[in-house]
Amino acid sequence: MLPFKVQTLDTKLVGRWYERRSVVKKIISLPFMVTVLVALTAGGIVSLLADENPFKVYSILFSGSFGSIEAIGYTLFYATPFIFTGLAVAIPYRVGLFNIGAEGQLYFAAIALAAMAFYFPSAGIFSFFLAIAAAILGGALFAALPGIFKAYRGSHEVITTIMLNFVAMSLSNYLILYAWKDPGSQRPETIIFSESTWIPLLHLGDSPLNYSFILALISAVSCWFFLEKTDLGFQLRAVGQNPSASKVAGFSVKKCIVLSMMIGGAMASGVAMNEILGNAHRLRDGFSQGYGFIGIAVAFLGRGNPIGIIFSAIFFGALYRGAGELEIETHRMTRDFATVMQAIFIAAVGCEGLVALLLNKLKKKKGDPK
Numbered sequence: 001m002l003p004f005k006v007q008t009l010d011t012k013l014v015g016r017w018y019e020r021r022s023v024v025k026k027i028i029s030l031p032f033m034v035t036v037l038v039a040l041t042a043g044g045i046v047s048l049l050a051d052e053n054p055f056k057v058y059s060i061l062f063s064g065s066f067g068s069i070e071a072i073g074y075t076l077f078y079a080t081p082f083i084f085t086g087l088a089v090a091i092p093y094r095v096g097l098f099n100i101g102a103e104g105q106l107y108f109a110a111i112a113l114a115a116m117a118f119y120f121p122s123a124g125i126f127s128f129f130l131a132i133a134a135a136i137l138g139g140a141l142f143a144a145l146p147g148i149f150k151a152y153r154g155s156h157e158v159i160t161t162i163m164l165n166f167v168a169m170s171l172s173n174y175l176i177l178y179a180w181k182d183p184g185s186q187r188p189e190t191i192i193f194s195e196s197t198w199i200p201l202l203h204l205g206d207s208p209l210n211y212s213f214i215l216a217l218i219s220a221v222s223c224w225f226f227l228e229k230t231d232l233g234f235q236l237r238a239v240g241q242n243p244s245a246s247k248v249a250g251f252s253v254k255k256c257i258v259l260s261m262m263i264g265g266a267m268a269s270g271v272a273m274n275e276i277l278g279n280a281h282r283l284r285d286g287f288s289q290g291y292g293f294i295g296i297a298v299a300f301l302g303r304g305n306p307i308g309i310i311f312s313a314i315f316f317g318a319l320y321r322g323a324g325e326l327e328i329e330t331h332r333m334t335r336d337f338a339t340v341m342q343a344i345f346i347a348a349v350g351c352e353g354l355v356a357l358l359l360n361k362l363k364k365k366k367g368d369p370k
Contacts, residue, residue, distance in 0.1 A: 029356075030359060031352050031353075031355040031356035031359055032303070032349075032352055034355050034359070035348040035349055035351060035352045035355055036345075036348070038348050038351075038355075039341075039344045039345045039347075039348035039349075040058075042344045042348070043057075043058075043340070043341050043344055044057075044058070046337070046340055046344075047333070047337075050332045050333055051331075051332055052330050052331070052332055052333055056330070057326065057330065057333060057337075060322065060325050060326055060329045060330065061318065061319070061322035061323070061325070061326070062318075062322065063322075063325070064321055064322035064323075064324065064325030064326075064329075065317075065318035065319075065321045065322040066318065068205065069204055069205040070204070070205025070206055070207050071205075071321060072204060072205075072207075073202070073204030073205045073206075073207025073208075073209040074207045074208075074209070074321045075314065075317045075318050075320075075321045075322075076204070076207075076209050076213050076314070076317060077207055077208050077209040077210075077213070077274075077279075077317070078316070078317035078320040078321055079213070079216075079313040079314045079316065079317030079318075080209075080212050080213045080216050080270070080271075080274045080313075080317075081106075081270070081271040081274055081275065081288070081291040082291065082294060082295060082298045082312075082313035082316045082317060083216040083217070083219070083220055083270075083298075083309060083310060083313040084106075084216055084219065084267050084268060084269075084270035084271050084274070084291075084295070085102045085106065085267075085268055085271060085291050085292050085294065085295025085298065086295045086298035086299045086302055086309035086312060086313055087219060087220060087223055087264070087267040087295075087299075087306060087309060088102040088105065088106075088143075088264040088265065088267040088268040088292070088295055089102055089264065089295045089296050089298075089299035090223075090299040090302070090304045090305075090306065090309060091223060091227075091236075091260050091263045091264045091267065092147075092157075092260045092261050092263075092264045093240075093299065093304055094227060094236055094237055094240045094260065094304060095236050095237075095239050095240040095256055095257060095260040096239065096240040096243070097147075097150065097157050097257065097260060097261065098157060098158050099143070099146075099157065099161060099261065099264050100157075100158055100161045100162055100165070100292075100293075100296065101142075101143065101146060101157075101160075101161025101162070101164050101165055101265075101292070102264065102268045102291075102292035102293075102295050102296075103165050103168075103169070103288060103290070103291070103292025103293055104142065104161065104164045104165035104166070104167065104168035104169065104292070105139045105142050105143045105168070105264070105265040105268035105269070105292070106139065106268040106269065106271040106272055106288055106291065106292055107165075107168040107169050107171075107172045107272075107288065108138050108139060108142035108168040108171075108172075109135040109136070109138045109139035109142070109265070109268060109269030109271075109272040110135070110172065110271075110272035110275075110276055110283055110287065110288075111138065111168070111171060111172055111175060111283075112134040112135055112137065112138025112139075113131045113132075113134050113135035113138070113269075113272050113273070113276060113277070113283075114175075114180065114190060114193075114276065114283040115134065116130040116131040116133075116134040117131045117193040117194065117197045117276075117277075118180055118190065118191075118193070121193065121194040121197075122194070123196075124196055125196060127194055127196045127197045128196055128197045128198075128277075131193075131197050131277060132273065132277075135269040135272050135273055136266045136269045138269065139265040139266050139267075139268050139269030139272075140262040140263070140265045140266040140269070141262075141265070142164065142168065142265055143261045143262055143264050143265025143266075143268070144258055144261060144262045144265065145160070145164060146160035146161045146164060146261060147257050147258035147259075147260070147261030147262065148258055150257055150261075151253070151254035151255075151257040151258050152254065157261070165292070172283070172285075173188075173285060175283075176188050176189060176190060176283060176284070176285050177285070180283065182282070187284070187285075188284070188285035189280075189282050189283065189284040189285065190282045190283045190284075191282060192281050192282050193276075193277075193281055193282060195281075197277055197281075198277055198278070198281055199211050199212055199273060199274075199277045199278040201278075202214075208278070208279045210274065210278035210279070211278070212270060212273050212274035212277075212278045213274075215270060215273070216270055216274075216310075216313075217310065219267060219270060220306040220307065220309060220310050221306070221307070223263070223267070223306040224305070224306040224307050227306070232259075235251045235252075235256055236256050236259070236260055238251060239251060239253050239256040239257070268292065268295075271288060271291050271292075275287045275288065294316065294342070297316070297342055297345070297346045298312045298313050298316055299312075300346065300349055300350075301315070301316075301345055301346070301349050316342065319338040319341055319342065320335075320338055322338075323335040323336075323337050323338035
């Protein structure tokens with residue numbers, strides 16, 4: 001008999017704690033933090049080469065992105081499409097697919113959305129739900145095409161998605177310039193859609209931030225839960241890790257390929273909702289500023305984790321918002337600095353494996369008694 005009471009551990013509680021810890025470690029690790037520090041240093045060197053104080057440059061970037069309620073609103077508004085396109089790239093990537101077609105998928109979703117808003121303007125609140133459903137379905141079905149080509153014909157998804165990007169953008173241009181063009185406007189754009197289809201603003205200052213941002217957050221959390229906590233999500237991850245073993249285990253590799261692409265396309269449709277229903281309220285030529293391609297960088301900086309993509313997208317949104325202030329507050333820096341920083345961070349994250357190897361060797365050398 002012990003003179004004290006032994007407190008037993010709740011194994012389920014311990015398991016959940018280790019699960020949460022492993023998720024955080026997947027997003028943030030020492031090699032990752034080192035690469036971020038290296039990227040920030042490289043950005044500072046670029047500032048010096050432009051004859052600007054790097055501390056001043058970073059200070060302007062931060063204050064321009066988070067210095068006021070309105071600045072925060074704009075930062076989150078810019079982050080919204082990056083969350084959607086980051087997820088559009090990350091979900092298929094977990095199955096071993098490289099979806100470069102998010103740009104085309106968001107354009108096709110915009111076409112489907114605009115068609116519902118254009119041809120059914122008097123359906124009241126149903127116009128809103130028709131437009132949202134059409135966007136999601138349009139993005140998913142358009143993304144299903146390269147998935148089907150990959151699963152059943154072996155066509156490489158990089159080639160097919162790149163080709164389909166041009167198809168969707170060209171179709172969008174034709175409809176805007178001819179079939180749906182607003183006759184009273186000099187710009188290539190459609191008429192303003194019915195107010196019943198608009199997504200309400202969040203009223204963060206005078207920013208165009210709308211409820212699409214909330215939808216983006218819900219989408220990211222839902223994708224994480226789907227991938228990490230459901231049987232079908234496990235099948236997708238298993239196929240990405242080892243297609244042959246997954247097939248032996250009874251998983252349908254073809255179904256997982258097509259499904260992952262459809263989910264990615266559905267995520268890309270959120271950009272159309274944010275830009276068209278939440279901001280411009282009409283379809284404009286070139287409404288996407290390359291969001292589908294930037295989503296690739298967002299996904300990799302977020303390490304392919306839907307939760308990490310939220311923070312990665314906010315970082316890119318802050319770059320976009322803060323870079324505009326650089327043109328006003330500095331003599332030699334322009335908003336192109338945001339593009340330079342994106343390239344630097346992409347290169348740095350790409351070198352994360354090398355940094356991990358060097359840190360591991362350094363750790364072993366330090367532990368060597370000799």
